[in-house]
Amino acid sequence: MKKFIPLLFLFPQIFTAQENKDVFLGYSSVYATSVGKINGDIKNYISGQQITIGKDLTNSNQEWVKYLSAKNINFNLVHLDMNQMQKDLWGRNYAFGDAYAATANIDFRLAKLGNVDLLFSPTVGLSYITKTVYTDPDSYFFGSHLNAVFDAGLGIEYQFLKDFALTSKVSFLHFSNGGIQLPNAGVNTLAATVGIKKNIIASKKNEETNDEIIKSEMKKHGFEFSIGAGQRGKYKIKEAFYRVTFSSAYSYFINNMIGFKAGLDAVYYDQVFNPLVYDDSVPYWGKSYEHIRVGASLGTEIKMNKLSFNANYGTYVYFKSPYNQKTYWKAGLRYYITPKIGIESMMYAHKVQADIISFGAFVRL
Structure with a gap:
């Protein structure tokens, strides 16, 4: 492969020389x-x-x-x-x-x-x-x-x-x-x-530094709701447990890029923890004796045009954990289809262990 690397830099010479x-x-x-x-x-x-x-x-x-x-x-x-x-x-x-x-x-x-x-x-x-x-x-x-x-x-x-x-x-x-x-x-x-x-x-539309800055206005105050679903694998078995995620939050943007939020996160389990089953007994921190867990979290959102990065850290208010797990965090990406609705992929985790990746949609009112 390395024999062809110089060609990658010679090939562009066919383009007409341009500034910027x-x-x-x-x-x-x-x-x-x-x-x-x-x-x-x-x-x-x-x-x-x-x-x-x-x-x-x-x-x-x-x-x-x-x-x-x-x-x-x-x-x-x-x-x-x-x-x-x-x-x-x-x-x-x-x-x-x-x-x-x-x-x-x-x-x-x-x-x-x-x-x-x-x-x-x-x-x-x-x-x-x-x-x-x-x-x-x-x-x-x-x-x-x-x-x-x-x-x-x-x-x-x-x-x-x-x-x-x-x-x-x-x-x-x-x-x-x-x-x-x-x-x-x-x-x-x-x-x-x-x-x-x-x-x-050069790009077809070269943008000059002295042009007026293009702004994408973001509503400062808002209530947002999201729903998603993901799967959690079973140990060395090509089967999975399934979970549904729900989140609601109040968010406040200090400008068009940086926002802060506080809210609730809930996860529904299709199957609860059973210590008599081996692939249930492996000590992964997301296991639950109940079908529902609920947490309260604080976080931030960094918006880059239609794409944004989100991260929250939370404490459980209801979680029947076999391992007495008290905290969690989640992080992921959002894509705004319109200023109010979009799709997201969010990973939920405990300490350094991933729990599930949820894929879903959100609305910000």
């Missing part, structure tokens, strides 16, 4: 090592590569871009070789296979010094991992081939020529299926990337 090029193409090498509970059982070395196509937002006149100092939006294709594993003390080989992922991220500028930008880069995406507990029974990390990718880290971008920049990032990278299929130990890594990017073309 804001669409770019990039390539990065990826190096990572696992951390957390995997560390100590095995040692590993993960390597890979990433191809990126993105847009420089510096000249965008959207309000959220200016307010949040967004610099780039990137779409990435990633390959990671996770086969380079050592056996543990019991002789088991925990090779994870290969991961193929499609991700998207926004680079937020934290500081600028000359031609160097310091960036914070949160990333989300989907990956296909070739080895699971069903293909390699010794493994207990992945219960499904399809997993979500979450990545966040600090990077630098050095513009050393007019259309070329060197890039580097250190980040925390996590794979998980959100509990849709168990086991879901996932893999946590510390990752580093080193790469290069080249500006290739």
Whole structure:
């Protein structure tokens, strides 16, 4: 594959030279090592590569871009070789296979010094991992081939020529299926990337920095309601429990991008905890003796045009937990179809353990 990387940068030369090029193409090498509970059982070395196509937002006149100092939006294709594993003390080989992922991220500028930008880069995406507990029974990390990718880290971008920049990032990278299929130990890594990017073309409608800022007005006060559904896998069985989520909240936006909210979150279980059944007895913190649990939470919403990131932390007011679980958190993305209605994907979790991923809709009145 690396033989063809130079072609990715030569191909754009067919485009006519233009000023203010804001669409770019990039390539990065990826190096990572696992951390957390995997560390100590095995040692590993993960390597890979990433191809990126993105847009420089510096000249965008959207309000959220200016307010949040967004610099780039990137779409990435990633390959990671996770086969380079050592056996543990019991002789088991925990090779994870290969991961193929499609991700998207926004680079937020934290500081600028000359031609160097310091960036914070949160990333989300989907990956296909070739080895699971069903293909390699010794493994207990992945219960499904399809997993979500979450990545966040600090990077630098050095513009050393007019259309070329060197890039580097250190980040925390996590794979998980959100509990849709168990086991879901996932893999946590510390990752580093080193790469290069080249500006290739200008957008058809190049936005100038002195244009009037485009605002998307957000109603300051509002009551919102959401409903969704998700599944929780059974341990090493291709079956699942199902849950329905309900949320109501009062939200207040201090501007068109940043909002705060307080509300109630309820989850309905189709099947309650039964300690006599093995896949029910594995100590996952979301189990309940009752069909309903209810919590009160506080949180925030960061809105970027029609897309927003949401995060809440809460305390249970009613939860018959076998493990005396008192707190929870939830985080996810929303897409506003109109200023009042949209769709969302929200992950509910306890401590560092995902409970369910709920997919549904919301309304804000």
